[in-house]
Amino acid sequence: MDKNIDGEARRGSILSAILNMAGPWGNDNGSGGEGGNGNGGGPRNPWGNPPGGSPGGGRKGASSLEELFKRGSGGGFKGGMPKRPGGRSWWPLMAIGFIVLWVLLTSIHRVSPQERGVVTFLGSYSRTMEPGLHFSLPTPLEQVTKLDIEDIRTIDIPEGETEKLILTGDQNIVDLAYSVRWNIKAPELFLFQIAEPEETIKEVAEAAMRASVANFTLDDTIGSERTEIEQQVERNMQQLLDGYGAGVVIRGIAIKKADPPAAVNDAFKEVSAAQQTAQTYLNEARAYAQQLTAQAQGESAAFDKVYEEYRLAPTVTRQRMYYETMERVLSKVDKTVVEANGVTPYLALPELKKRALQPPITTVEGK
């Protein structure tokens, strides 16, 4: 019964320690020390080893959770293995519980619709789990690696904002940025076939892109043939990766940028500026042409109208036009009529100059 008393005492000490919130290590006041004192062993740490006591609790049927907790914290850890053979220790039960939990956790697998589970039995590939609930042997025997095969991954080349210069077929240089989209086709191949799948895809992409661009001119690469290049690269990559047995599908190549290198960009801008200029020339010329044609048509139409009238009465029309014109012209200008032939007219040039500065004065000189 010694054990029982000891157990009670420890229990009391822990409870009071918790209830009083006094430091369990404290020994000068509070009931925390009382339980310990009751045991006659002096103040002590309730987490420590009870003096001379076995940690293996002998309490039958006391399997409440609280009890378990007490055992665990009350010195069971320090006690290590149960000392008595056949003793009712909690350890075997806990071990069994742990194993059961382990088996449950590692042998039931929920494979999501986008996933596949690759099962290896002692290292050897055994099967691939389709989506749904599946069972396997627990972990050391069978291991399940789940891979997302629907997830389309993207590799950007180059990473960041650096220039990626590639030589084109006409020995020019183009600055390319593109991305590769891929996903896993055969999970077991993806896992077992290639040491660094992502790195491999990236390098294959670079090689395929360089090879394709080398077959096109700079203008094609920048402009019209982008789609063709993308398709070529995709085809080549798929072929190469299938050759490796990589177990991936290339979903697409997207060329995000195909520009001349920054060093020569100004010269390329100059070309588009020249195109604008040329267009301006053409527009101006067309405007001129429109204007001139309209003018010609207008003038000739006017002449035609007048001519039709003139033809009906040539003399009168001619004279009428003459007088009307003269009237319009001469009514607004200075006029000097010099009568006799012998008179030398004085042309007042200084006067004219002055008049140029002053408001005009109309002088009528008659005879």
Next chain:
Amino acid sequence: MIGRIMQNPVALGVIIIAALFTLLNTLIIVPETRQGVVVRFGEPVRIINRYQNDVPFGQTGAGLLMKFPFIEQVVWIDKRIRDVEMEQQQVLSTDQLRLQVDAFARFRITDPLRMYIAAGSEERVSEELRPILGSALRNELGKRPFAALLSPERGQVMDNIQAGLNRVARQYGAEIVDVRIKRADLPDGTPLDSAYQRMRTARDQEARTIRAQGAKQAQIIRAEADASAARTYAESFGKDPGFYDFYRAMKSYETTFQGGGPDDPQSSFILSPDNEYLRQFRGR
């Protein structure tokens, strides 16, 4: 004896641990991604899970195997495809142009035993292959003009390089799966600058051509307009040249002598009485 041991937990523990240790040292779990050489006292005795072409996963030698504990060790060797990353090589073409080439090779250990003896580890194989890949590349590409280097896939070049590399790789128990040129760039400095200069001048030429073409087209359009205007005039005025002369003169006088306005000094007319306009004025 057993009873005494059972009573002594320390001894029991030691025995259990020793047994477990021995068991773990006896059993080997061979994954699909590895092959191994079993070495007894430094001497290779057998190969496990050796790579074989066209054997699907699941039917390979992977799985649980046994070996003698302690006296046999397993040297693990990667069974997957690995890569040889090469440093950039400068290649001189037959027309004396330089190209900076960056390539990679993919290989797989197919003969683990040979590899273990010749190289020791996959990394060593990779390191041994690296300079050979470089020189194979230089040799093979150096036989060709620059233009052919841009797309070496078109010809035999890559096959030759791969064959050359494979000869060496086989000595290390490896097999070259693929050789690819990842990048082929002009070296920095003069070659790159002169390429840029060439691109610039080419664009300059293009720009000038476009401008000149535009100017030419514009001129043609103007000339055509002039011609068509002249034709319109001729068709109309040609009906009576005499009247046209009169009509146009009237218009012209009106425009020419229409003075007035701040910066247009008025014209002065000195008329002779014999002037046609003053015919009636004289009363004759």
